[in-house]
Amino acid sequence: MHLRRPFRLLRPSLAAALLAATALAARAAEKLSLFAWSEYVPARVIEGFTRETGIQVDYETYASGEEMLSKLLTGGAAYDLVQPPDYIAEAMIRNKLLRPLDAGRLTRLDQIAPEVRALPHDPGMKYTVPYMTGTVGIVVNTAKVKEPVRGYRDLFQEKYRNRIVVVNDNREIVSWALVTLGLDQNAITPANLARARPLVAEWIKLVKVFDSDSPKTPLLNGDVDLGVVWSGEAARLIQENPKFTYVLPVEGYHPFVDVLAIPTTARNVAAAHRFLDYLLRPEVAKLVSDEFPYTNPNLGARRLLTPAQRANPASYPPMTAWNTFRDIGRAAADIDRMMTDLKNRP
Amino acid sequence: MSAAVEWRAVRRRFGTVTAVDEVSLVVQAGEFLTLLGPSGCGKTTLLRLAAGFETPEAGTIWLGGADVTHEPPFRRDVNQVFQSYALFPHLTVRDNIAFGLRRQGLPGAAVTARVREAVELVALQGCEARWPHELSGGQRQRVALARALAPRPAVLLLDEPLSALDARLRRTMQEELKRLQRQVGTTFVFVTHDQDEAMVLSDRIAVLQAGRLVQVGTGPELYRRPATAFVAEFLGLTNLLPAVRAGEGWRIDAAVTLASAAAGAAAPAWISVRPERVALAPAPPPGPNGFRVRVEETVFRGALEQLTVVTDGGTRLLVLRAGGCPAQPGQLFWAGVPPEEVVTVGA
Amino acid sequence: MRSGAATPTRASGSRTGWLLLPLAGWLVAFVLAPALILLVISFATRDDLGRVVFAFSLENYGRVFDPVYLGIFARSVGYAALTTVLCIALAYPVAWHIARLGAPWRQRLLLLVMIPFWTSFLIRTYAWITILKQEGLLNGVLRHAGLIAAPLEFLYTPGAVVLGLVYAYLPFMILPLYASAEKVEPSLIEAAHDLGCGPWRTFATIVLPLTRPGLAAGVMMVFVPAIGMFAISDLMGGARVPMLGNVIQDQFVGQARDKPFGAALGVVFLLLFLVSYALLRRRAEVRLG
Numbered sequence: 001m002h003l004r005r006p007f008r009l010l011r012p013s014l015a016a017a018l019l020a021a022t023a024l025a026a027r028a029a030e031k032l033s034l035f036a037w038s039e040y041v042p043a044r045v046i047e048g049f050t051r052e053t054g055i056q057v058d059y060e061t062y063a064s065g066e067e068m069l070s071k072l073l074t075g076g077a078a079y080d081l082v083q084p085p086d087y088i089a090e091a092m093i094r095n096k097l098l099r100p101l102d103a104g105r106l107t108r109l110d111q112i113a114p115e116v117r118a119l120p121h122d123p124g125m126k127y128t129v130p131y132m133t134g135t136v137g138i139v140v141n142t143a144k145v146k147e148p149v150r151g152y153r154d155l156f157q158e159k160y161r162n163r164i165v166v167v168n169d170n171r172e173i174v175s176w177a178l179v180t181l182g183l184d185q186n187a188i189t190p191a192n193l194a195r196a197r198p199l200v201a202e203w204i205k206l207v208k209v210f211d212s213d214s215p216k217t218p219l220l221n222g223d224v225d226l227g228v229v230w231s232g233e234a235a236r237l238i239q240e241n242p243k244f245t246y247v248l249p250v251e252g253y254h255p256f257v258d259v260l261a262i263p264t265t266a267r268n269v270a271a272a273h274r275f276l277d278y279l280l281r282p283e284v285a286k287l288v289s290d291e292f293p294y295t296n297p298n299l300g301a302r303r304l305l306t307p308a309q310r311a312n313p314a315s316y317p318p319m320t321a322w323n324t325f326r327d328i329g330r331a332a333a334d335i336d337r338m339m340t341d342l343k344n345r346p
Numbered sequence: 347m348s349a350a351v352e353w354r355a356v357r358r359r360f361g362t363v364t365a366v367d368e369v370s371l372v373v374q375a376g377e378f379l380t381l382l383g384p385s386g387c388g389k390t391t392l393l394r395l396a397a398g399f400e401t402p403e404a405g406t407i408w409l410g411g412a413d414v415t416h417e418p419p420f421r422r423d424v425n426q427v428f429q430s431y432a433l434f435p436h437l438t439v440r441d442n443i444a445f446g447l448r449r450q451g452l453p454g455a456a457v458t459a460r461v462r463e464a465v466e467l468v469a470l471q472g473c474e475a476r477w478p479h480e481l482s483g484g485q486r487q488r489v490a491l492a493r494a495l496a497p498r499p500a501v502l503l504l505d506e507p508l509s510a511l512d513a514r515l516r517r518t519m520q521e522e523l524k525r526l527q528r529q530v531g532t533t534f535v536f537v538t539h540d541q542d543e544a545m546v547l548s549d550r551i552a553v554l555q556a557g558r559l560v561q562v563g564t565g566p567e568l569y570r571r572p573a574t575a576f577v578a579e580f581l582g583l584t585n586l587l588p589a590v591r592a593g594e595g596w597r598i599d600a601a602v603t604l605a606s607a608a609a610g611a612a613a614p615a616w617i618s619v620r621p622e623r624v625a626l627a628p629a630p631p632p633g634p635n636g637f638r639v640r641v642e643e644t645v646f647r648g649a650l651e652q653l654t655v656v657t658d659g660g661t662r663l664l665v666l667r668a669g670g671c672p673a674q675p676g677q678l679f680w681a682g683v684p685p686e687e688v689v690t691v692g693a
Numbered sequence: 694m695r696s697g698a699a700t701p702t703r704a705s706g707s708r709t710g711w712l713l714l715p716l717a718g719w720l721v722a723f724v725l726a727p728a729l730i731l732l733v734i735s736f737a738t739r740d741d742l743g744r745v746v747f748a749f750s751l752e753n754y755g756r757v758f759d760p761v762y763l764g765i766f767a768r769s770v771g772y773a774a775l776t777t778v779l780c781i782a783l784a785y786p787v788a789w790h791i792a793r794l795g796a797p798w799r800q801r802l803l804l805l806v807m808i809p810f811w812t813s814f815l816i817r818t819y820a821w822i823t824i825l826k827q828e829g830l831l832n833g834v835l836r837h838a839g840l841i842a843a844p845l846e847f848l849y850t851p852g853a854v855v856l857g858l859v860y861a862y863l864p865f866m867i868l869p870l871y872a873s874a875e876k877v878e879p880s881l882i883e884a885a886h887d888l889g890c891g892p893w894r895t896f897a898t899i900v901l902p903l904t905r906p907g908l909a910a911g912v913m914m915v916f917v918p919a920i921g922m923f924a925i926s927d928l929m930g931g932a933r934v935p936m937l938g939n940v941i942q943d944q945f946v947g948q949a950r951d952k953p954f955g956a957a958l959g960v961v962f963l964l965l966f967l968v969s970y971a972l973l974r975r976r977a978e979v980r981l982g
Contacts, residue, residue, distance in 0.1 A: 062946075063946070064946055064947060064948075066743065066946055066947055066948060066950055067946035067947075069742060069743065069950075070743060070945065070946055070950075070952075073742065073743070073744055091741065091742055095741075095742055162846075165931075168927070168932045169948070170948055171948060207931075207933065208849050208931055208933070209849050209931035209932070209933070210927075210931055210932035210933060211927070211928075211931065211932065217822070218826075218848075218849070218931075221822070221826035221827060221828060221829065221848075222826065222827040222828040222844075223826050223827045223846075223848055223849060327741075329741035329742075330739075330741055330950075332948050332949060332950055333949045333950065333951045333954075335948065336943055336944075336947075336948050336949035336951075337761070337949075340761055340762075340765070340935050340940060340943075341761045343933065343934060343935050344761055344764050344765055344768075344934065344935060
């Protein structure tokens with residue numbers, strides 16, 4: 001569902017360089033096949049792992065959790081590690097596509113923040129290890145917008161028509177309307193969709209740009225002044241210019257967790273565990289935060305961050321609820337259809 | 347007669363090459379005029395200037411008494427027959443011929459009638475529905491002619507239209523062209539590098555050399571009285587001899603001095619004697635200009651015999667005579683040239 | 694006259710048959726097989742994970758003809774048609790003049806036409822974003838020139854989408870047109886002028902018919918891909934209105950997880966394309982007799 005591609009614009013050739021680098025020395029060495037979001041695993045992490053273990057990492061990328069799932073199910077290639085978002089991990093566990101983790105080989109699981117350990121997609125982290133977590137919230141360019149914007153109702157107003165960017169993610173948009181109406185964001189029923197529909201219709205007329213790849217770009221370029229974006233993107237904006245602010249909408253919000261997991265079809269299960277264990281080291285997990293300022297679930301890593309990193313309101317917002325997205329199965333198509341219809345109306 | 351086409355002091359350069367250099371020339375209405383010269387002499391450029399495909403750097407172009415120097419081709423009452431024919435490959439013979447007529451805004455029936463007329467004129471009946479690529483070279487030539495003539499232009503420009511045809515077809519087409527021109531009465535300006543063709547077809551010939559107009563006249567005029575050595579050599583065979591004034595005559599070498607009928611200029615560099623005007627006899631000729639020659643070489647040329655003879659002074663001469671009993675190398679003759687055939691030419 | 698060509702001698706027939714084998718293999722592997730797979734999937738259903746379940750269903754085709762998707766289809770075709778027309782208008786003079794130049798200049802200019810292909814398409818699109826954005830180059834220049842007081846909205850408009858499409862596909866129109874234009878004898882143009890045609894009429898009666906093969910190829914290479922293009926409408930149009938490409942992409946690797954429906958959209962798109970191509974061909978043949 002998430003078409004989240006963190007910072008792809010900033011580092012367009014990283015994956016290619018990596019592939020070339022790994023291909024050079026890959027001949028006889030042991031290999032780990034990693035299938036992850038494009039531009040989401042820092043090169044320094046992969047290089048450090050290879051330097052330490054001698055295991056070459058093949059980093060194959062995708063642009064959406066659905067794309068990952070689709071390729072995994074087609075069975076064209078065997079991957080040792082995949083990186084699904086929470087709700088896709090849930091579907092994969094239910095359909096027995098993931099292999100239970102060998103907790104004995106993961107020596108630093110205690111570094112994971114307690115609130116992330118018992119989420120409904122994988123209570124107790126039997127199949128997955130959280131990689132990064134984040135939220136979807138509201139970014140405002142305070143140089144241009146003087147009134148406070150606390151939630152969706154403040155944001156989606158006629159006066160902001162054509163000044164808004166939102167992630168190009170239909171389920172996200174629908175979930176905002178559902179929580180605004182006091183409904184369960186995971187109850188995608190025809191009745192709930194029918195209730196959300198007028199609100200969504202009204203909102204998307206006000207939006208100038210739908211962009212999941214790099215929603216910060218139109219904000220930085222001055223093409224829009226407000227946005228509902230991934231927290232990591234917002235954190236980057238705030239780093240670049242403090243005129244940007246980030247808030248979690250008062251109507252409600254949801255966190256997301258991107259996890260790492262081992263598919264049942266994995267060939268090198270041992271190497272996969274080694275990589276997971278390596279990533280659990282605070283000093284390694286910190287490298288991820290340096291490049292992708294989402295919320296780091298690794299407590300040890302958080303302690304290593306600079307005060308500025310820790311104080312970034314987008315990376316570490318005041319979170320109270322941990323109601324993540326759940327797998328909604330075929331109802332995703334209903335959302336898609338409704339949104340296609342709404343967007344298609346002039 | 348009035349002027350159909352006139353170039354007035356026209357100049358056209360391409361880069362550093364002056365293709366047409368200060369050329370002034372008038373083509374009379376109804377005339378068949380040929381622009382003759384070797385390749386690169388500027389004859390095609392002159393034609394294209396008249397058609398409007400080129401614009402002169404200096405000078406003016408006049409058609410039917412009007413200055414058209416800056417008129418585009420489609421506003422000039424001339425049509426051209428292209429060397430490559432330039433038939434429209436996506437149109438049938440009929441549509442090719444009708445092309446110019448349609449632009450004139452003629453009603454459909456009139457177009458049909460004029461096409462039929464043009465088809466008959468070039469004897470292409472039965473080919474109207476065919477495509478250009480289905481035609482022979484000669485047929486394409488006729489279509490090109492018909493297409494250019496159908497709109498009844500004041501002047502027809504022909505750019506080496508026969509050069510792509512084989513010798514026999516070429517002769518046939520030459521006759522047809524001549525007949526056609528008489529029939530329609532249109533002014534024809536014809537470009538060729540072939541002096542035979544020019545002679546056969548033209549009322550007048552304009553000889554060009556390196557972008558300059560050298561001489562204009564009828565075929566016989568140019569042949570008998572070439573103004574320059576270039577014209578003399580370009581039109582037919584000739585003996586071009588360096589000569590110096592010696593009393594009333596021209597000294598060719600130590601043994602031969604020729605009298606000329608032309609009022610001689612002070613110091614021409616050359617005289618021209620056509621090979622067929624040199625008579626060979628066993629005895630000295632009665633008039634002036636008799637001298638002794640020895641046969642060096644003979645070439646059999648069908649109706650004619652071509653001989654190379656040498657004077658006592660060592661000058662080589664080409665002689666053409668009706669083939670009778672062939673001469674032998676080494677044989678001695680008396681040569682005779684009538685004074686009116688000794689032509690003085692400029693360099 | 695076709696019968697003659699259709700009955701070659703036995704020897705030459707079998708020889709050419711061998712030569713055609715790689716082509717036939719290519720067609721089967723990369724054209725026929727994928728199209729068949731698409732066709733089969735389009736009649737199937739799916740499970741919760743988005744896996745294709747082979748249970749015969751016509752439901753997908755029912756949805757294709759839903760007004761929502763027909764509207765998207767119409768809009769995609771509209772954008773593609775406008776793009777094609779603009780490409781033709783821009784490419785004709787360019788291709789024609791390149792074809793009339795001397796060999797060295799011709800090669801240099803053709804190279805210039807192709808140089809954009811050396812860079813990633815996405816990077817070139819981002820370059821346009823830098824030009825068109827509110828604080829971008831174009832607005833900066835206009836403001837400095839005193840032509841506008843406040844920045845204009847260029848990016849994230851339908852105009853930006855069309856600009857992006859024209860920019861992306863223009864070379865695909867120029868190159869085939871050039872190939873055709875190069876074959877047109879200059880004397881044919883002179884003949885047309887000579888017979889009374891001004892520039893426009895010469896274009897309509899001579900240039901257009903003689904470059905029709907290049908034009909047809911160009912239209913195929915611009916119009917068809919432009920219908921399915923989604924990256925440009927996403928990046929330069931702000932993804933505000935869905936295009937056919939977006940919808941199909943969504944079904945396969947996006948949120949909808951509905952490959953059978955995506956396949957049905959693809960099949961209908963393919964059929965529409967084939968039918969219009971066949972009609973075009975028929976018209977062309979009728980015209981040529």
